[in-house]
Amino acid sequence: MRKFLVVLDDSRECLNAMRFAAMRAANTGGGVQILSVIPPDEFNHWIGVGDIMREESRERIHAHFEVFAKWMRDRQGIDPELVIREGEPVPEIMAQVKEDPEIGVLVLGAGSDKKGPGPLVTQLSRNAGDLPIPLTIVPGNLSKEQLEAIT
Numbered sequence: 001m002r003k004f005l006v007v008l009d010d011s012r013e014c015l016n017a018m019r020f021a022a023m024r025a026a027n028t029g030g031g032v033q034i035l036s037v038i039p040p041d042e043f044n045h046w047i048g049v050g051d052i053m054r055e056e057s058r059e060r061i062h063a064h065f066e067v068f069a070k071w072m073r074d075r076q077g078i079d080p081e082l083v084i085r086e087g088e089p090v091p092e093i094m095a096q097v098k099e100d101p102e103i104g105v106l107v108l109g110a111g112s113d114k115k116g117p118g119p120l121v122t123q124l125s126r127n128a129g130d131l132p133i134p135l136t137i138v139p140g141n142l143s144k145e146q147l148e149a150i151t
Helices: 014-028 047-076 089-099 119-126 144-150
Strands: 003-007 031-038 081-086 103-110 135-139
Touching: 003 014, 003 089, 014 031, 014 047, 014 103, 014 135, 014 144, 031 047, 031 089, 047 081, 081 089, 089 103, 089 119, 103 119, 119 135
Parallel strands: 003 031, 003 103, 031 081, 103 135
Antiparallel strands: none
């Protein structure tokens, strides 16, 4: 089964990437893998404090994941898989793509404000020629209806 890998983060554009991945998976018989990366700088504290913060990050990720997963199950008939990695986002995304041969497409949401498309889109699109799979960038300002029309 081909999986659409989508990154779960705190960005607004993440929502359209999730929707796009779920709709494409539902329409093509694929699956969705949701990746969340915990940056290492969140745990530069004493060991005990770092462990507590790491666990709190994981709990927050699981809560966000469940919101998206429920929508995917209820609306698209897709049961997504959650993967949590720790490290720098771009290397961890690349590692996940290389480690899971079922991943067929990387889906990222692009920001639509004056700051640009976002750091992941900027960094990964620069290196798109080295990716072993296609990169789909979903504009953050597309409506639900527009997403439905293109998926």
